[in-house]
Amino acid sequence: MVLANTYHLYLRPGIAVIEKMGGLHKFMAWDRAILTDSGGYQVFSLAPLRQVSDDGVIFRSHIDGSQHFITPELVIQFQEALGADIIMVLDECPSHDDSLEKVRRAMERTHRWAERCQKAQRCNDQALYAIVQGGISSQLRHQSAEYLTSLGFAGYAIGGLSIGEPKQVTLDITEVTAALLPKNKPRYLMGVGSPEDLLEGIARGIDIFDSALPTRVARNGAVFTGQGRHNIRNAAYSQMEQPVDSDCDCYTCRTFSTAYLHHLFSCNELLAYRLATIHNLNFINNLMSKARTAILNDTFSSFKDSFLSGYKTTDEQIRLSQKQKRLRARNINGDSNL
Amino acid sequence: MVLANTYHLYLRPGIAVIEKMGGLHKFMAWDRAILTDSGGYQVFSLAPLRQVSDDGVIFRSHIDGSQHFITPELVIQFQEALGADIIMVLDECPSHDDSLEKVRRAMERTHRWAERCQKAQRCNDQALYAIVQGGISSQLRHQSAEYLTSLGFAGYAIGGLSIGEPKQVTLDITEVTAALLPKNKPRYLMGVGSPEDLLEGIARGIDIFDSALPTRVARNGAVFTGQGRHNIRNAAYSQMEQPVDSDCDCYTCRTFSTAYLHHLFSCNELLAYRLATIHNLNFINNLMSKARTAILNDTFSSFKDSFLSGYKTTDEQIRLSQKQKRLRARNINGDSNL
Numbered sequence: 001m002v003l004a005n006t007y008h009l010y011l012r013p014g015i016a017v018i019e020k021m022g023g024l025h026k027f028m029a030w031d032r033a034i035l036t037d038s039g040g041y042q043v044f045s046l047a048p049l050r051q052v053s054d055d056g057v058i059f060r061s062h063i064d065g066s067q068h069f070i071t072p073e074l075v076i077q078f079q080e081a082l083g084a085d086i087i088m089v090l091d092e093c094p095s096h097d098d099s100l101e102k103v104r105r106a107m108e109r110t111h112r113w114a115e116r117c118q119k120a121q122r123c124n125d126q127a128l129y130a131i132v133q134g135g136i137s138s139q140l141r142h143q144s145a146e147y148l149t150s151l152g153f154a155g156y157a158i159g160g161l162s163i164g165e166p167k168q169v170t171l172d173i174t175e176v177t178a179a180l181l182p183k184n185k186p187r188y189l190m191g192v193g194s195p196e197d198l199l200e201g202i203a204r205g206i207d208i209f210d211s212a213l214p215t216r217v218a219r220n221g222a223v224f225t226g227q228g229r230h231n232i233r234n235a236a237y238s239q240m241e242q243p244v245d246s247d248c249d250c251y252t253c254r255t256f257s258t259a260y261l262h263h264l265f266s267c268n269e270l271l272a273y274r275l276a277t278i279h280n281l282n283f284i285n286n287l288m289s290k291a292r293t294a295i296l297n298d299t300f301s302s303f304k305d306s307f308l309s310g311y312k313t314t315d316e317q318i319r320l321s322q323k324q325k326r327l328r329a330r331n332i333n334g335d336s337n338l
Numbered sequence: 339m340v341l342a343n344t345y346h347l348y349l350r351p352g353i354a355v356i357e358k359m360g361g362l363h364k365f366m367a368w369d370r371a372i373l374t375d376s377g378g379y380q381v382f383s384l385a386p387l388r389q390v391s392d393d394g395v396i397f398r399s400h401i402d403g404s405q406h407f408i409t410p411e412l413v414i415q416f417q418e419a420l421g422a423d424i425i426m427v428l429d430e431c432p433s434h435d436d437s438l439e440k441v442r443r444a445m446e447r448t449h450r451w452a453e454r455c456q457k458a459q460r461c462n463d464q465a466l467y468a469i470v471q472g473g474i475s476s477q478l479r480h481q482s483a484e485y486l487t488s489l490g491f492a493g494y495a496i497g498g499l500s501i502g503e504p505k506q507v508t509l510d511i512t513e514v515t516a517a518l519l520p521k522n523k524p525r526y527l528m529g530v531g532s533p534e535d536l537l538e539g540i541a542r543g544i545d546i547f548d549s550a551l552p553t554r555v556a557r558n559g560a561v562f563t564g565q566g567r568h569n570i571r572n573a574a575y576s577q578m579e580q581p582v583d584s585d586c587d588c589y590t591c592r593t594f595s596t597a598y599l600h601h602l603f604s605c606n607e608l609l610a611y612r613l614a615t616i617h618n619l620n621f622i623n624n625l626m627s628k629a630r631t632a633i634l635n636d637t638f639s640s641f642k643d644s645f646l647s648g649y650k651t652t653d654e655q656i657r658l659s660q661k662q663k664r665l666r667a668r669n670i671n672g673d674s675n676l
């Protein structure tokens with residue numbers, strides 16, 4: 001599935017342009033599934049200024065500073081015009097270090113907005129997902145899951161995680177929240193995408209993930225292998241004849257040596273970003289495919305243990321400080337792909 | 339055919355790396371024809387400092403300032419290690435505004451170097467091409483063509499044109515020089531690649547061209563059509579449903595609207611550069627294919643007139659000042675893709 005973002009598309013090229021071009025599938029020539037995020041997360045993380053009320057959010061564009069006003073109803077209208085297969089409610093996203101009281105108020109507003117989004121829906125061929133908020137409080141997550149479940153949505157997302165809190169907290173809150181959501185509906189953990197986190201999420205009942213991580217780190221030269229993430233820019237790879245990942249069947253690994261990829265990155269050739277991206281997406285697709293098979297064979301737990309025992313993850317202190325640095329840089333630059 | 343450059347590959351990743359990886363074809367996974375330029379042009383246009391003697395050229399890398407010495411023999415040795423199908427002699431390239439005397443001395447040195455390159459050749463499965471110099475002097479071009487022809491090469495290139503002189507001069511000197519070269523050997527006009535120049539070159543007997551222009555202008559958003567070059571960044575294209583070129587059968591035109599390409603360029607999406615490049619290369623390939631068919635049908639002259647009557651070319655004053663500006667910027671930045 002491809003995820004597209006309503007906030008970005010609203011600002012550029014504009015919802016009306018895509019509608020005129022026949023919708024998002026046709027615009028980007030993608031005939032498989034698309035999910036559009038509501039833009040809530042981007043409004044709260046990218047827009048330099050914003051003013052939230054129960055009505056909606058006034059915000060300034062991170063591109064040109066122009067002022068805009070969105071409401072739950074508008075966000076549904078936009079997503080119906082874009083025509084994705086799965087669409088998301090507008091939610092209010094607090095920071096990971098906001099007070100419990102602030103997190104509670106954001107959650108309650110998210111609930112009122114979810115109800116309005118549900119009522120605003122006109123097309124019946126799009127699946128509308130709610131977003132559970134409540135920060136790192138099990139109690140709030142419980143309230144949020146219960147309330148949104150009572151409204152009845154096509155699927156349920158867990159928002160407000162993986163935004164700078166420690167990884168163990170992400171996993172614990174995911175576990176608590178996922179257990180409260182209907183087992184017969186898709187459960188979607190937003191913004192999570194490293195190989196180890198995918199498996200940990202699946203182990204806790206998650207069905208859907210989204211993340212820019214595999215493509216973002218690819219553009220920085222980091223490629224996934226069964227042993228961990230390697231940086232292709234490292235001088236050690238300058239004369240390596242083997243592909244990036246000998247176990248991989250992707251176009252990049254079937255066709256080129258690691259030395260060639262290293263060379264392309266050294267010269268900042270555009271092809272470098274594409275080849276590394278192809279590999280990382282293939283790696284993630286294969287990992288998810290293997291996880292599905294393991295679930296069907298009732299061997300998921302041993303599959304996960306076996307993968308994780310071979311896969312060296314980034315040190316948690318380093319990961320967390322990089323993540324927080326990136327979130328700060330993003331707030332300054334407004335580049336959600338950072 | 340793909341052109342690769344010995345100067346660039348010598349500096350990064352180094353000739354030995356490519357040799358170790360099984361040669362250039364294997365390194366870049368391209369099993370069709372490759373031509374390597376000797377690097378003469380780059381040494382004279384990119385290297386920030388150089389010292390030429392009959393022995394060879396001492397130059398500094400435009401990347402890290404390191405000092406290097408190349409000779410005609412080394413350049414052949416490098417190209418044999420790279421393993422291209424067509425290889426080029428080392429030549430000395432004067433500027434378009436150098437004195438006649440300087441141009442003559444460069445030509446004479448180019449002749450001595452061509453002879454040494456010929457003697458240095460060890461592999462008999464690569465076609466070695468000579469490069470005719472002589473600036474914009476018909477007399478010198480005559481001498482150069484005659485001398486190099488007497489040595490007997492697999493093909494003959496015309497160097498030292500399209501480097502900042504007026505277009506009519508390029509065409510006139512091409513015409514004079516091409517007429518002096520053997521009709522049974524490929525005649526190659528170096529550094530020429532706009533649609534109109536290709537047809538003008540073919541009309542004057544040229545068989546082979548090379549140019550970064552179609553891909554470079556694509557990355558700047560300029561796409562070829564039968565009516566001329568259009569800049570996709572222009573706001574007029576923001577809502578155009580038609581493809582970039584309705585007559586085109588390339589992947590980009592078959593798949594996407596002009597509005598989509600415009601959007602990708604507006605957002606600096608990497609896909610923009612790729613899609614525009616695919617279109618421009620396809621346009622040039624189709625143009626050359628049509629020219630070949632017209633030659634075989636003995637209708638080239640009317641084909642050329644018909645194409646040129648519909649194709650709006652860039653104003654010559656603007657073209658020339660842009661070209662000279664680009665050459666100056668390149669000398670400062672060392673980016674041969676500018």
